[in-house]
Amino acid sequence: MIQFILLISRQGKTRLKKWFVPCPERDQFRTIKEVSSLILSRSPKVCNFLEWRDYKLCYKRYASLFFIACVEGNDNELLALETVHHFVECLDRYFGNVCELDLIFNFHKAYYILDEILISGELQESSKRAVLHHISEQDAMMQENEQAKRKG
Amino acid sequence: MSIKLRELIRSIRASKTAAEERAVVARECALIRTAFKEDDNQFRHRNVAKLLFIHMMGYPTHFGQMECLKLIASNKFPEKRVGYLGLTQLLDENTEVLMLVTNSVKNDMNHDNQYVNGLALCALGNIGSNEMCRALAREVENLMSSGNPYVRKKAALCAMRIVRKVDEIEDKFNGKIGQLLEDRNHGVLLAGCSLLTTVLEVNPSYVKEFRRYIPPLVRALRNMVTSGYSSAAEYDVAGITDPFLQAKILRLLRILGERSVDASDEMNDILAQVATNTEGTKNTGNSILYECVLTIMSIEAESGLRVLGVNILGRFLLSRDNNIRYVALATLQRMVNVDQQVMQRHRNTIIECLKDADISIRKRALDVTYSLVDDANIKSMTKELLNYLLVAEPEFKEELCSKICMAVEKFSPSRRWQIDTLIKVMCLGGNFVKEPQREKFCRVVAATPELHSYTVIKLYFNMKESLTQEALVHVGVWCLGEFGDHLVSGRAVGPDDQPIHVTAGDVLDLLHDVVRKPPCAEKAPATHCLVSAALIKLVTRCPSEFDRIRKLLRRFDGSLHVDLQQRSCEFLELLSSEWDAHRAGILDRMPVNDKEIGGAETRAVGDSTIDGVPSGAGSGPGPMIGGGAKDLLDLNDLLDGPSAGPPAGGVPPTTGGAGGGGGGGGDLLDLLGGPPSAPGPSAPGPAAGGDGLLDIFSGGAPAAAEAPPMVAYEKNGLKITLFPRKEADGSVVVLARFANSLSCPLTNFVFEAAVPKYVTLTMQPATGQVLPPQNDMVTQTMSCVNATGGEKGLLMKLRIGYVCNGTPVQEMAQIGGFPPGY
Numbered sequence: 010m011i012q013f014i015l016l017i018s019r020q021g022k023t024r025l026k027k028w029f030v031p032c033p034e035r036d037q038f039r040t041i042k043e044v045s046s047l048i049l050s051r052s053p054k055v056c057n058f059l060e061w062r063d064y065k066l067c068y069k070r071y072a073s074l075f076f077i078a079c080v081e082g083n084d085n086e087l088l089a090l091e092t093v094h095h096f097v098e099c100l101d102r103y104f105g106n107v108c109e110l111d112l113i114f115n116f117h118k119a120y121y122i123l124d125e126i127l128i129s130g131e132l133q134e135s136s137k138r139a140v141l142h143h144i145s146e147q148d149a150m151m152q153e154n155e156q157a158k159r160k161g
Numbered sequence: 162m163s164i165k166l167r168e169l170i171r172s173i174r175a176s177k178t179a180a181e182e183r184a185v186v187a188r189e190c191a192l193i194r195t196a197f198k199e200d201d202n203q204f205r206h207r208n209v210a211k212l213l214f215i216h217m218m219g220y221p222t223h224f225g226q227m228e229c230l231k232l233i234a235s236n237k238f239p240e241k242r243v244g245y246l247g248l249t250q251l252l253d254e255n256t257e258v259l260m261l262v263t264n265s266v267k268n269d270m271n272h273d274n275q276y277v278n279g280l281a282l283c284a285l286g287n288i289g290s291n292e293m294c295r296a297l298a299r300e301v302e303n304l305m306s307s308g309n310p311y312v313r314k315k316a317a318l319c320a321m322r323i324v325r326k327v328d329e330i331e332d333k334f335n336g337k338i339g340q341l342l343e344d345r346n347h348g349v350l351l352a353g354c355s356l357l358t359t360v361l362e363v364n365p366s367y368v369k370e371f372r373r374y375i376p377p378l379v380r381a382l383r384n385m386v387t388s389g390y391s392s393a394a395e396y397d398v399a400g401i402t403d404p405f406l407q408a409k410i411l412r413l414l415r416i417l418g419e420r421s422v423d424a425s426d427e428m429n430d431i432l433a434q435v436a437t438n439t440e441g442t443k444n445t446g447n448s449i450l451y452e453c454v455l456t457i458m459s460i461e462a463e464s465g466l467r468v469l470g471v472n473i474l475g476r477f478l479l480s481r482d483n484n485i486r487y488v489a490l491a492t493l494q495r496m497v498n499v500d501q502q503v504m505q506r507h508r509n510t511i512i513e514c515l516k517d518a519d520i521s522i523r524k525r526a527l528d529v530t531y532s533l534v535d536d537a538n539i540k541s542m543t544k545e546l547l548n549y550l551l552v553a554e555p556e557f558k559e560e561l562c563s564k565i566c567m568a569v570e571k572f573s574p575s576r577r578w579q580i581d582t583l584i585k586v587m588c589l590g591g592n593f594v595k596e597p598q599r600e601k602f603c604r605v606v607a608a609t610p611e612l613h614s615y616t617v618i619k620l621y622f623n624m625k626e627s628l629t630q631e632a633l634v635h636v637g638v639w640c641l642g643e644f645g646d647h648l649v650s651g652r653a654v655g656p657d658d659q660p661i662h663v664t665a666g667d668v669l670d671l672l673h674d675v676v677r678k679p680p681c682a683e684k685a686p687a688t689h690c691l692v693s694a695a696l697i698k699l700v701t702r703c704p705s706e707f708d709r710i711r712k713l714l715r716r717f718d719g720s721l722h723v724d725l726q727q728r729s730c731e732f733l734e735l736l737s738s739e740w741d742a743h744r745a746g747i748l749d750r751m752p753v754n755d756k757e758i759g760g761a762e763t764r765a766v767g768d769s770t771i772d773g774v775p776s777g778a779g780s781g782p783g784p785m786i787g788g789g790a791k792d793l794l795d796l797n798d799l800l801d802g803p804s805a806g807p808p809a810g811g812v813p814p815t816t817g818g819a820g821g822g823g824g825g826g827g828d829l830l831d832l833l834g835g836p837p838s839a840p841g842p843s844a845p846g847p848a849a850g851g852d853g854l855l856d857i858f859s860g861g862a863p864a865a866a867e868a869p870p871m872v873a874y875e876k877n878g879l880k881i882t883l884f885p886r887k888e889a890d891g892s893v894v895v896l897a898r899f900a901n902s903l904s905c906p907l908t909n910f911v912f913e914a915a916v917p918k919y920v921t922l923t924m925q926p927a928t929g930q931v932l933p934p935q936n937d938m939v940t941q942t943m944s945c946v947n948a949t950g951g952e953k954g955l956l957m958k959l960r961i962g963y964v965c966n967g968t969p970v971q972e973m974a975q976i977g978g979f980p981p982g983y
Contacts, residue, residue: 023217029287031253038219055519056483083495086488087448088408091398095405114170116217117210120246128286128318129325131355134348135405136395143311147276150238 010130011089012064013037014096014123015077016112017045024074024112025119029130048075058086065089071097073109096126099140121147163196163204164189169211173218186220197228206232206243213250226251226258233265238277241269245280254290263293270300275311278304282315286322294323298330305337310346317341317352321359331363335370342374342381347396347406350381354409361416372417372424379431382410386434399445411435411452418460425461432457436469441476444484451477451488458496471503478510483519490514490525497532504533512545520554527557531564539572543582550589558593562586566598576609580616584633588623591630592681599632603639608753614647616640618661621648624671631680635691638675641668642695643750646702665703672696673713686722693717693725697732701748711736742952743981868980873959876972878903879932881912881961885979892946893955893983899927900937907932907963912941915958919948932963951982 013032016025023041032040047059048068059066061079067089068077076093080086097107099122104111112119125140127133134140164172169189176182193208201208205228212225229251232244252259262284269281282304285297301323304316320334334356341353361368385393385402396403414432418425435453440446450473457470477489490511493504504511511533514526527549534542546565553561565586573579583602587594606616620637628634645668647653653661672692679688696710703710714736717729735744874881884896901907908931916922927941947955959974 023219026217027249028253031255031288033253033255034221052518054483056487056521058484058487058521060521060524085408085412085448085452086491087444087451087484088405090444090484091404091448095398113174114167116214117243117246120250121242124246124249124283124287128283128315129322131318131321131352132405132409133314133318133352135351135403136347138395139348143276143279147238147242150274150276151242154237154239 010081010084011092011127012079012081012130013040014093014127015041015044015075015079016119017041017048017075017077018109019049019073019075021045021049024109025116025123027120027123027127029127044077044079045075048077057090067093069093074112092127092132095132095135095137096123099126099137102137102141103144118144163192163201163207166207166210166214170214173214186215186218190215190220190222194224197224206240209243209247213247216251222251226256230258230262230265233262233269238274241277241280245284248284249287252288254288254293259288259290260292263296266293267297267300270297270304275309278312279315282312282319286315286319289319289322289326291326294326295330298323298327298333302334302337305334305341310344310349313341313344314346314348314352317349317356321352321356324356324359324363331360332367335360335367338371339374343377347403351406351409354378354406354413358409358413358416361413368417368419372421375414375417375424375427378410378414378417379428382407382414382431382435386431386438399443400440401445401449404445404449407435407449408452411449411456415456415459418456420461422461428456428460429463429466432462433466433469436466436473441473447477447485447488451492454492455495458492458500471500474503475507478507483517483522486514486517487519487522487525490522490529493529494525494532497529501535504529505538508533508538515545515549524557527561531568534568534572536572536574539568539574540578543569547582547585547589550586555593558590559595562590562593563595563598566594566601570601576605577612577615580606580609580612581619584616584619584623587630587633587636588627589630591632591634594632599636602636604753606636606640607643607751613644614650614653617644617648618653618655618663621663621668621671624675628675628678629680631684631688634675634680634688638672638688638691638695641672642691642698645695645699649703665699665706666709668699668703669706669709669713676713676716686720686725689717689720689722690725690728693729693732697735698748700736701745707736742950746952747981868983871976871978873897873957873976874961874972874974877965877970879907879961879963880937881959881974883976885955885983887983891950892944893979895943895945897941897943898937899932899939899941901932901934903965904934905966906934907965909962909964909969910939911960911962913960913962914943915960916945917953917956919953920955921946921948945983947983954981955979955983 010029012030013026013028015023015027018024023045026037026041028037044061044066047061048066051059053070057067057069059068063082064079065082065084065086066077066079067086068075069090070076076097078089078093080089100107100112100119103118103122104115122140122144125134125143169185172185173182176185189211193212196204196208209225209228209232212222212228216222216225225247229244229247232240233248235241235244248262266281266285269277270285272278272281282301285293285301289297297319301316301319304312305320307313307316317337320337324331324334338353338357338360341349341356344350344353357371357374361371385396385407388402393402396406398404401407411432414428418428432453435449436457439449439453441450454470454473454477457466462470474489474492477485477492480486480489493507493511497504511526511529514522515530517523517526530542530546543565546561546568550558550561550565566583569579569582569586573582580602583598583605587599587602606612609616617640620633620640623633624637641648645665648661648663648668649665651660651662653663655661672695676689676692679685681688693714696713700707700710711733714729714732717725718733720726720729734740735747740747868885868887871883871885872880873883878901880900880902882898882900884898886894886896888894897912899910899912910927910930910932912927914922914924923944925942925944927939929939932939945955947953954977956979957976959976961970961972961974963970
């Protein structure tokens with residue numbers, strides 16, 4: 010199972026963090042620091058996996074962002090990259106050619122999308138269309154509420 | 162007035178310095194706090210959203226936790242959504258206030274909107290604590306049968322979390338799994354597979370029961386493998402239908418097929434189909450092939466299928482894609498115990514990976530390499546590993562050294578090769594070779610008298626070259642002390658048959674250098690301790706350097722390191738003339754316990770010219786310990802022949818005299834581990850316990866007049882302790898105390914002792930013939946006069962007889978280990 014997902018900018022700023030195992034806040038930030046310095050210093054030519062403690066960090070760079078999935082020792086590393094890519098494609102379709110700024114200003118939406126893809130560190134939906142459909146329906150519910158508020 | 166989330170983000174991003182950013186955040190946090198305090202409902206969810214951004218930047222946001230709970234309790238969807246997001250980000254399952262949310266989550270799970278259900282399930286699945294899982298298990302179970310696949314899949318993953326968290330309801334959902342596995346919705350099927358995988362991991366005993374779901378799983382997999390793009394466009398990734406579900410099913414099949422021929426048979430075809438039909442040019446296809454190979458290798462696959470798997474693996478290993486090579490090595494690592502043949506076939510490729518630029522690949526390759534070593538390739542593999550040791554990152558070196566040492570110990574073809582290789586390891590990575598391996602090396606050397614001379618010469622010259630590798634210096638110093646006589650004897654020859662001339666002065670020079678420049682400045686006292694022990698040993702081996710040794714030892718007698726100070730003071734005392742008679746005995750070679758050496762001890766020494774000498778023949782205590790004669794009459798023969806069979810190669814006859822303290826035999830510094838000239842079988846002395854490296858006087862200080870008590874016999878509830886005491890006239894009085902720890906008395910108790918010819922023994926009658934239960938009152942006194950004045954150690958053979966519960970018992974025991982001079 011995936012232990013946590015991180016989005017780190019090339020400058021080392023956190024754009025998204027999601028833990029699926031209990032981890033105190035202090036340790037989360039320490040981990041982010043450690044992991045990002047490890048990954049940012051890796052050459053682009055080497056493989057996308059890095060052994061870290063008892064886990065494996067599977068990461069991929071998309072434009073200015075590093076998407077990192079930390080998986081267990083006997084998990085399929087290639088599939089972890091596919092999962093990351095699945096998430097990226099969903100973001101891309103939702104935002105339409107997603108860029109880092111989209112994820113900064115709409116960080117909560119990135120979380121909503123992730124919550125439709127993963128639960129408890131396991132994939133729940135492999136259809137991008139389904140993910141986007143559910144997200145847009147929920148967005149619509151938000152809008153209705155806002156409009157109702159404005160009218161009221 | 163509260164600003165919008167977007168504005169906050171903008172102003173944080175506009176900050177030019179970290180201090181400015183902190184100020185913006187602090188100001189906003191203060192406003193948010195105030196709003197929370199005033200219970201502002203209108204902007205609560207906006208404030209929590211802002212807090213989430215601030216939280217992501219690493220600022221403390223605990224004060225927002227309660228607000229999340231309030232939002233969740235709201236009946237407006239936007240507030241709920243932000244509330245649940247805040248809950249999963251700002252809290253985790255160990256946060257105490259989490260308990261308060263259980264009821265809201267329960268209500269939302271029963272809400273009639275699927276997205277409200279979804280939010281609640283997602284929160285439970287991501288941060289549900291043990292208590293929450295327990296409280297909501299029933300709701301989850303109900304939702305698993307929901308008509309809505311969106312809810313079903315989420316409920317199934319929540320069930321997975323519950324199984325992980327709560328031990329006693331691991332089987333609660335077993336009845337629901339079947340229908341999940343036959344679901345047509347990929348999301349539900351995926352969740353069902355995850356749930357079952359977890360159940361089987363938590364409790365493998367369910368595997369049998371769930372094997373009946375192999376057919377639907379195989380069917381689902383076949384549908385995906387054979388379906389074209391048109392029918393499953395929704396799930397297509399790079400031309401492959403739902404790689405996630407395929408991989409998940411393959412992993413589940415692996416668990417179900419392991420150790421069952423029947424189950425494996427059911428999946429043979431589909432595995433072959435996946436292995437042949439999956440396109441391996443992109444990551445997506447390879448992720449499935451990788452999973453498939455792992456499954457093929459784990460189950461009882463047909464040989465044809467196995468070949469298919471092995472071929473894929475071979476292709477992976479030769480791939481130019483680093484990721485693929487990495488997983489190939491990871492797979493090999495997992496197959497180590499399954500298929501050595503395959504492993505060996507790829508040996509060269511694997512070793513090539515040790516030189517890769519990528520640390521991840523090097524690390525994987527190294528792990529695989531370790532498991533490749535066997536009897537047949539030990540020499541070439543060790544060579545590769547030594548080459549690697551030369552260039553490896555410091556973080557690898559310790560493990561590398563330890564693995565090489567282990568492999569050498571296990572597979573080395575000869576003692577000589579073993580010693581050569583270990584010296585090489587210490588020359589290359591001496592600062593990474595840990596204490597146990599150094600001790601082991603010393604033991605191997607000590608147990609191989611044929612190679613004493615060879616080893617000490619080799620170490621001497623290696624040390625002369627460089628004193629920077631700690632392990633090399635430490636074992637080198639020890640060997641110089643133990644076997645320095647070989648070095649200065651003038652009889653040693655080099656590899657080209659040229660005589661080697663090393664004078665005692667040269668050896669002292671080298672030790673002097675070690676003292677001045679210890680390999681590791683922080684651990685200098687440890688090095689100095691070893692040097693001082695070597696120096697004192699050299700007193701007898703290089704008598705000409707007596708004064709210089711004394712001078713060098715004096716350097717340490719004021720050391721701040723207590724152990725070193727004590728050690729050097731005692732050694733200096735030993736140099737005084739009153740010890741002249743005993744010194745040679747005290748400073749004799751360390752005894753060797755052959756049993757502790759392991760590995761190559763049964764192997765030839767490895768040099769044709771010295772192979773003729775049976776290994777271990779000259780190592781004194783070996784045969785002594787083994788030869789525990791059963792008859793009292795044998796005792797004298799046994800004791801009279803301690804120096805039988807001096808080894809070839811110029812080892813002085815003193816070798817045979819060593820003895821005692823068998824247990825402490827291997828400690829580098831256990832110099833006085835056994836009293837001199839007391840070849841004591843089973844050494845009951847306190848020395849047996851001394852295993853610490855610095856435990857030098859575990860045998861008791863030689864100067865003590867009243868020796869520590871010795872346990873001579875302990876068996877079946879009877880314990881005999883001897884209290885030897887040296888009298889002024891030179892005789893030794895031994896008080897034997899008999900302790901009966903049983904609840905019944907021992908009657909007809911007889912205690913007899915026999916001693917070697919050079920000792921006269923007088924025995925007083927025992928104070929009683931019955932040993933009362935739980936009592937140690939009965940004693941017996943013996944007095945011994947040693948004709949050699951203590952030059953030959955005191956030895957005893959005991960016969961003990963008694964009746965316990967009407968059963969007569971007759972036992973024998975031998976005791977050496979009396980303090981020196983007795």
